[in-house]
Amino acid sequence: MxxxxxxxxxxxxxxxxxxxxxxxxxxxxxxxxxxxxxxxxxxxxxxxxxxxxxxxxxxxxxxxxxxxxxxxxxxxxxxxxxxxxxxxxxxxxxxxxxxxxxxxxxxxxxxxxxxxxxxxxxxxxxxxxxxxxxxxxxxxxxxxxxxxxxxxxxxxxxxxxxxxxxxxxxxxAPAGQNEVPLVSDLVRPGDLVLLVTPIDLGAPKGRLILPQVEAIRDLLDGSAMVLVVKETELAAALAALKRPPALVVTDSQVFGKVNREVPADVPLTSFSILMARFKGDLPELVRGAQVIDALQPGDRVLIAETCAHHQQGDDIGTVKIPNWLRKHVGGELAFEWAHGKEMPADLSPYRLVIHCGGCMINRQLMMTRLRKAQAAEVPIVNYGVCIAHMHGILARAISPFKDMGV
Ligand SMILES: Nc1nc2c(ncn2[C@@H]2O[C@H](COP(=O)(O)OP(=O)(O)OP(=O)(O)O)[C@@H](O)[C@H]2O)c(=O)[nH]1
Ligand SMILES: [Mg+2]
Incomplete structure (x- = not known):
């Protein structure tokens, strides 16, 4: 890029x-x-x-x-x-x-x-x-x-x-919108950070997706060392290191496997949760996750995705998250989708809004959406928070931020 x-x-x-x-x-x-x-x-x-x-x-x-x-x-x-x-x-x-x-x-x-x-x-x-x-x-x-x-x-x-x-x-001109760096404040100069990035059908040809690129750049700015692997090489990478990494960041889609393989005392989070903090309000998005357990079959759920990526067979927003949620709730939910910069003006009919990481929109737009959901009293989570919660690993995924009001 x-x-x-x-x-x-x-x-x-x-x-x-x-x-x-x-x-x-x-x-x-x-x-x-x-x-x-x-x-x-x-x-x-x-x-x-x-x-x-x-x-x-x-x-x-x-x-x-x-x-x-x-x-x-x-x-x-x-x-x-x-x-x-x-x-x-x-x-x-x-x-x-x-x-x-x-x-x-x-x-x-x-x-x-x-x-x-x-x-x-x-x-x-x-x-x-x-x-x-x-x-x-x-x-x-x-x-x-x-x-x-x-x-x-x-x-x-x-x-x-x-x-x-x-x-x-x-x-x-106002100073930059982002109040914190994407990830570099979580580690010290010289620390080694392990990034887990699956290369699936959805991965863009010949390149990495934006959160991955931005994490690498931000960690280099912070003088950290970065090791990038697919989930299939994670165990070998951990075995090859003299010391455990200071932090592991994974794509949410393989959180379950990575959670099992990374020793419990190594801090672990996801790109999507980093994005939630960078572009939005992580404590608010984590609060929204409480509602996932209270969802009832038939509830209306809005899934908002800002990038117009090509949807492959097991697309995260249209297939995977709905399937996990159906299983979690034990029944069918009334899903609706919002794409790009469009969002329904009235959010009040929804029981929950699930937003993508927002890597393609600026912080201003993400915060506007969070405030609109708050004003309509509708809980909002992002993909990463939602996936981590449904897999029972949210507590671990947010533990690197425990001193930051999360
Ligand atoms: N005299 C003068 N005419 C100008 C100036 N800037 C623009 N115009 C004229 O004003 C008219 C409208 O300009 P646009 O730039 O199309 O205006 P706009 O605000 O984008 O208009 P819309 O797209 O219709 O909303 C054109 O005929 C321009 O040539 C200027 O500085 N001086
Ligand atoms: Mg014009």
Whole structure:
């Protein structure tokens, strides 16, 4: 993998009315005229991700959205999609055309941004029309909304251009979302960590999946030593080591076998549980596991998976977890699935939400989902926590985190 995965980029969403110049600004900020621009309102219909390097912030993804003032049946759907982008936005840019007086659409959005505590900056765009007036308007709007606004223009050669906006974004970019490293804080420099990664039909051709790659990188950053084996080589690897590893991390799917083979005094956890802590709230997800024992046949269970991987015969989310749960409960459950960035707006009908590790989404989106489940009073677990619980090994899998409020 060469590029930084989208999930690890700072998510910057651009919002505003149709024709405000959101797509033009994204083109200007990224230096590529990739987004379609026109004077027809409603040119952008679906949210579009534009990954770029924003020095000195680092890798970011600019998200183009449809106008928040769109009308009609389709327009309302587009507005909803734009607002869904808030779920993953870490920095919002509100774009206002200098010739348009902001009103209800902007104020509703600002209210939502404030309620979610999302850092917001503003651009008074098309400043080339009247630079002095745009500068005055920017300071008026800063006062009125308590958000810093700057004048901006995307027409070639215009001053101020997009430089002021770029500087404003850089100055307000929130620090990384992830509060802890993926794994390196669990070991010391020089420690040896054993990773168990089955290579099954679901493994991508020629590479490793994201949590595995990220764990290796994070452990190298922490100056730990890493030994990576398939589950079939685990026993031989343990036998070959002079000292037991400081930590074993396994794919959840082979947790049972690894649990039996790794001596009881060696800390053991799973990639999925590391992800639960990295992207979400591990104590909350562990609390959710209590409900698994109380599930009754017929209960509605939502399984949410964010990556669109090819489903093989014994797919984890559609086959394995449902089968284990049926066995655990002793009857049929009413399963439903949510894919990608879509989630049902109302979670209250579900008895339990089982979420994937979330390696393809940012922490902001995972935390938004956790809060929505909490607000609906629906317990939520992730794949790793759920699998470990059903196999009776959750206590062991979370013991490396026992001093961290888990
Ligand atoms: N004068 C002037 N016109 C601009 C500027 N930026 C964009 N425009 C024009 O404004 C119109 C709308 O620009 P877009 O970038 O498509 O606006 P948008 O906000 O993405 O619009 P939708 O996708 O329809 O929501 C186009 O005709 C642009 O050429 C600017 O800085 N100055
Ligand atoms: Mg557009």
């Amino acid at each position: 060469v590029a930084t995965p989208t999930s690890e980029r700072l998510h910057i969403g651009l919002f505003g009315r149709r024709n405000a110049g959101k797509s033009s600004l994204i083109n200007a900020l990224s230096g590529h005229q990739t987004s379609l621009v026109s004077n027809i309102p409603g040119t952008t219909t679906d949210p579009v991700n534009r990954p770029m390097e924003l020095r000195p912030v680092g890798p970011v993804v600019l998200i183009d959205t449809a106008g928040i003032d769109d009308v009609g049946e389709l327009g309302a759907l587009r507005v909803k999609k734009s607002l869904d982008v808030l779920d993953r936005t870490e920095l919002a840019v509100l774009v206002i055309d200098m010739e348009t007086e902001p009103g209800e659409p902007e104020e509703r959005l600002i209210g939502e941004l404030k309620a979610r505590k999302i850092t917001t900056v503003g651009a008074v765009n098309k400043a080339d029309i009247d630079p002095a007036q745009a500068t005055r308007k920017a300071s008026q709007l800063s006062q009125r909304y308590g958000i810093p606004f700057v004048p901006a223009a995307t027409t070639p050669g215009a001053a101020p251009g997009v430089d002021l906006l770029r500087q404003l974004i850089i100055a307000n």
